[in-house]
Amino acid sequence: MWPYFPHLLNRPVPRYTSYPxxxxxxxxxxxxxxxxxxxxxxxxxxxxxxxxxxxxxxxxxxxxxxxxxxxxxxxxxxxxxxxxxxxxxxxxxxxxxxxxxxxxxxxxxxxxxxxxxxxxxxxxxxxxxxxxxxxxxxxxxxxxxxxxxxxxxxxxxxxxxxxxxxxxxxxxxxxxxxxxxxxxxxxxxxxxxxxxxxxxxxxxxxxxxxxxxxxxxxxxxxxxxxxxxxxxxxxxxxxxxxxxxxxxxxxxxxxxxxxxxxxxxxxxxxxxxxxxxxxxxxxxxxxxxxxxxxxxxxxxxxxxxxxxxxxxxxxxxxxxxxxxxxxxxxxxxxxxxxxxxxxxxxxxxxxxxxxRRDAEDRERGLVIGDILCGRPADLTGLPFDGLESRLKPFTDAGLAVLAADRLRLTADALPYARAIAACFDRYRTGAMAGFSAPV
Ligand code: SF4
Missing domain, CATH: 3.80.30.20 (tm_1862 like domain)
Structure with a gap:
């Protein structure tokens, strides 16, 4: 059974069919x-x-x-x-x-x-x-x-x-x-x-x-x-x-x-x-x-x-x-x-x-793709200021593990994958008007 954490699902997020x-x-x-x-x-x-x-x-x-x-x-x-x-x-x-x-x-x-x-x-x-x-x-x-x-x-x-x-x-x-x-x-x-x-x-x-x-x-x-x-x-x-x-x-x-x-x-x-x-x-x-x-x-x-x-x-x-x-x-x-x-x-x-996708967009796009496709994501060298605090609600809930610059989603994390991916989206720091619920 997937664990239900309503506070991690109440923010609309993109479907990430592309990044940006x-x-x-x-x-x-x-x-x-x-x-x-x-x-x-x-x-x-x-x-x-x-x-x-x-x-x-x-x-x-x-x-x-x-x-x-x-x-x-x-x-x-x-x-x-x-x-x-x-x-x-x-x-x-x-x-x-x-x-x-x-x-x-x-x-x-x-x-x-x-x-x-x-x-x-x-x-x-x-x-x-x-x-x-x-x-x-x-x-x-x-x-x-x-x-x-x-x-x-x-x-x-x-x-x-x-x-x-x-x-x-x-x-x-x-x-x-x-x-x-x-x-x-x-x-x-x-x-x-x-x-x-x-x-x-x-x-x-x-x-x-x-x-x-x-x-x-x-x-x-x-x-x-x-x-x-x-x-x-x-x-x-x-x-x-x-x-x-x-x-x-x-x-x-x-x-x-x-x-x-x-x-x-x-x-x-x-x-x-x-x-x-x-x-x-x-x-x-x-x-x-x-x-x-x-x-x-x-x-x-x-x-x-x-x-x-x-x-x-x-x-x-x-x-x-x-x-x-x-x-x-x-x-x-x-x-x-x-x-x-x-x-x-x-x-x-x-x-x-x-x-136009610059180098940082492409790197973030790869990480988002890995997260959504169920692969561990390699974060080496990425300029993710404040990333740990953005991921903390998900790591605290046991949905993601961040270690040695690698992020791995756990088996329970599927319904939260889009919300976790959004932590790496440099354009999504404020409101998410116009997007849909993660589930
Ligand atoms: S209007 Fe109906 S049939 Fe046409 S694309 Fe949308 S869902 Fe498909």
Missing amino acids: TAAEFRADVGAADLAAALDGLPAGALVSLYVHIPFCRDICWYCGCNTERANSRRRLETYLAALEREIDAVAARVSGRVRVGRIAFGGGSPNAISPIAFVRLVDRLLTAFSAANAEISVELDPRGLDASWAAVLGKLGVTRASLGVQTLDSGIQQRIGRVQPAESIAQSVALLRGAGVRSLNFDLIYGLPGQTMAALEDSVQAAIAMRPDRVALFGYAHVPDRIARQRRLEAAALPGQQARFDMAQQGHQALLAAGYMAIGFDHFALPEDALAVAMRAGRLRRNFQGFTDDNADALIGLGASSISLFDHLIVQNERASGLYRARLEAGGLAAMQGV
Whole structure:
């Protein structure tokens, strides 16, 4: 059983999918920085591509993603035309010099566009980047996944997919504006397995309005019965001041901090009992899955897609709001699809904000990555004034051990990992407005 220390969980903290986090992005970093970073990639560098499709069949009320309804064919077409422009502009700077190992489609829901449009998009990417052997993964909304989509994914050789499942409780589905019967999930699984997807992820959520321990247990067990290779069990982050659509959720029906903690623990235990391995603080994988193999080998990393076994030198984001990650730079494209389109039509790149990473950022980023990925962190030579006092509540509680410039989290520390990582964040010394609860 995880020990419960409410005073160590009451401070919202970043999810640390990058360091520095998006809260540090500034407008004086943009397209020129991105161009220089692309031009500076060395010959032979291994890169991954992330392609953002900011459209969904329907918008779920809890969703914090940058997405809008796919209810205008013309809007989709103009967006995809801009995306092709960006693909060509970026590829012109790196193609022939770098190797593309992976292409990930996310959103939104990539299957909000038509299967034919998706084929065309993949073809454009593979041709422009000379990336015929790249591994392709895609996030999918089960509600729009049919046999024609599965056939296309099979033909394109997609081997990894992630399904937005969230909860299988029909009453909670109504309360969060996402109704999808369990049968449609099972059908999606059968279609994807039949199409050759060998690594399948389910996203599940705890902390939803009206959700009880029993309801979560039922959803987790129903998910386990479908045997996804990976499960991501996220705590719902309620930030209605920032995300207007969340105001439709009944705030009074949201579980409190202790209930959320108990749910995280219950889901964790159920997945471990079913043979999954814990990956970081909120992912799980079957022991033979690549994520579990990377975890055991100490190769687990954290990026904008969560925990990953991706070992690329750089991540290039394509599409509105997508983020590119280089050793010295993190840079984000225009978030609004109209502005994104306008930048590309004007002949430039679409980056509009970001942060340059200095040596200290990179060192702190490595420490934060080690903490979140479950490895001891080497603190040798780092200028961490006041660090011991920041860590003291966690070391006093037996959640972390600091000795000989090494920090090790104990087995009970998983739900506190983000809060411990925040001790190393030089930008988080005051209020943490806009972030989410550690559990
Ligand atoms: S389908 Fe996914 S991305 Fe789209 S609104 Fe729902 S949760 Fe958000």
